Amino acid sequence: MLLSDLGLPSNLAVWLAALLLGSSLFIGLLGGLIGLSLGTMRLPAMLMLGVPLPVAASANIFVSSVVGVSGSYRHFRDGRVKLRLVAIIGVPAFIAGFLGGYFSNQAPVNLLIGVAGVLILWQGIELALLAHRRRRDARADQPTDDQLDGSVGQFTVARTIGGAGASFGVGLLAGAIGLVLGSVRLPLIIRMLRVDPRIAAGSNLFIGMAMGALGWLGHVLHTRPDLPLLAILLAPAVVGSYFGAKLTGRISVNLLLLVMGTLLTASGCMMLWRAVSALFQGL
DSSP: OBGGGGTOSOOOBHHHHHHHHHHHHHHHHHHHHHTOOOHHHHHHHHHHTTOOHHHHHHHHHHHHHHHHHHHHHHHHHTTOOOHHHIIIIIHHHHHHHHHHHHTGGGSOHHHHHHHHHHHHHHHHHHHHHHHHHHHHHHHTTOOOSOOOTTOBOOOOHHHHHHHHHHHHHHHHHHHHHTOOOHHHHHHHHHHHHOBOHHHHHHHHHHHHHHHHHHHHHHHHTTSOOOHHHHHHHHHHHHHHHHHHHHHHTTSOHHHHHHHHHHHHHHHHHHHHHHHHHHHHHTO
16 A cells, blocks of 8 residues: 555555654664764665655755754753854855755766765774773773863864865765765764764754755755655654754763764665665666
8 A cells, every 4th residue: 555545645655654654763863862863874774665766865865954953952952062063064064965965966876875885884983993992991091092071172273174174075975865974974073173972963963954954955956855755754753863862961972982883884884785786786
C-alpha cells in the first residue's frame, strides 16, 4: 500500500514511511546530543531504502535545517552558541551552501557522496582517537595538552582564515549533495579553532540550521519537494533533537568526543557504501 492510496501526494509505501518515521526519531535524538543534524545517516538510509536521490537530498537538507531550530534553541539558552564562531565558520558556509544547492543538478553526485564519506570517516576516527588519548592521559594522571575543557577558541589569524576557508569548501560539497555536513565542520571547529566540544556542538548545530535552509532553497529551485516525506521525517527529528540537546551539558567531554567519533565513523561508512554500490551498479 502506498501513501497515495490514502490520499497523500507521495509514492512512498506505508511500511517505508513508518520505518523512516522511527529512524528519524532515533537519529534526531543522537544528533541533538552531539550537535549534528546527522543527515549523513538519514540520507544514505533513505537511498538504501529506495527513495530517489533528488527527492531524498531535498528532503534531507530541509529536515536537517529545521531540526537545527529545536536543538539550537536549547544550546543557545544554555550558552553553548557563540556568535563569534557563527560569524567565522557560519557565514562562509551559508554562502557556499546556497551555491552548492543551486548547482547540485550539475554535480557528479555519487562522486561527491564518496568524497563526503571519506571526510566524515576520517574525522570520526580522529575524534575517537582524541577521546582515547585524553582518557589514557587522565588514567596516568598526566595533564592533557588538548586544553579543550571550557575553551571558547583560539582565533589567531592563521586559524581564523583556515577555518573560514575550510568551512566554505565543506559548504559547497554539503549543498550539492543535500547535506549540511556538520559532521565534517564539527571536528574542524574543535581541532582547528580549539573549542570545547560542548560549545562546538551547540554553535555547529546553529550554523547547520541556517546553512541547510539556504541549501534547500537552492534545491527547490529545480526539484519539487515530497511534502508527506518532509512531514514524516521532520516531526520525530525535531522532538528527538530537542531532548538530545538537553543531555549534552550532562556528559563529560571525553564521552561526548567518543560518541561523536563513533557516530561519524558509522556515517562515513554508510556514505562510502552508498557511493561504491552506485559505482558497481553503473558498471
